[in-house]
Amino acid sequence: MRRPAGKRAKPTAARHGAASRTGAAGLRGLAPELLVELYVTMRRIRRAEETIAALYPEIFKCVGCGTCTRSCPMDIDVMAYVSKAIQGDITSLAENSFDCVMCGLCSARCPAEEVQYNIAILGRRLYARHLVPKAQHVAKAVENIEKSLWDKSLKGLKKMSQDELKKVYKALEIEPDIADEFWVPKDKTYVQED
Ligand code: SF4
Ligand code: SF4
Secondary structure (H helix, E strand, C coil): CCCCCCCCCCCCHHHHHHHHHHHHHHHHCCCHHHHHHHHHHHHHHHHHHHHHHHHCHHHHHCCCCCHHHHHCCCCCCHHHHHHHHHHCCHHHHHHHCCCCCCCCHHHHCCCCCCCHHHHHHHHHHHHHHHHCCCCHHHHHHHHHHHCCCCHHHHHHHHHCCHHHHHHHHHHCCCCCCCCCCCCCCCCCCCCCCC
């Protein structure tokens, strides 16, 4: 029998029970701190999805005509990233729109009056804010600044003349193009190691 228009199917006890059991079984073995982390991550993802829908509700008017994709000089599948925005898949939206130069050609020809490049840049900002794992080395560097571990070097630099500063700068060892993640310069004057 067909469902009346506008009415959503209620989950049956069997369906609801099966889904809950599957989810619970998957989570049962996790340590409490991992469960908390998972919960916080899911809240952040949800918030990111809601932000796009709230600021650009017109994304839901996309008719899938593909004009934006055909217009893009950067060969980006614009319709695909708009579709990812609609699905709330922030990671794919950010990755698929990365080459956008914000020329606006996609938007100029869109029959649904979308502003695709703004949706894309919002997606990339939300991705950076909520989804990219925190850079541990930056957190450590901030911690070291707060502990005043750099004060001595900084005081020395502040006492130097402009010419002396230029000399120090030119003498700095430059990180090679291909260096492993543990690379540090030989002179450790301005490097705080763990
Ligand atoms: S041009 Fe507009 S309506 Fe057409 S696919 Fe692109 S975003 Fe959707
Ligand atoms: S604004 Fe970005 S996505 Fe749109 S056509 Fe230009 S480069 Fe392509």
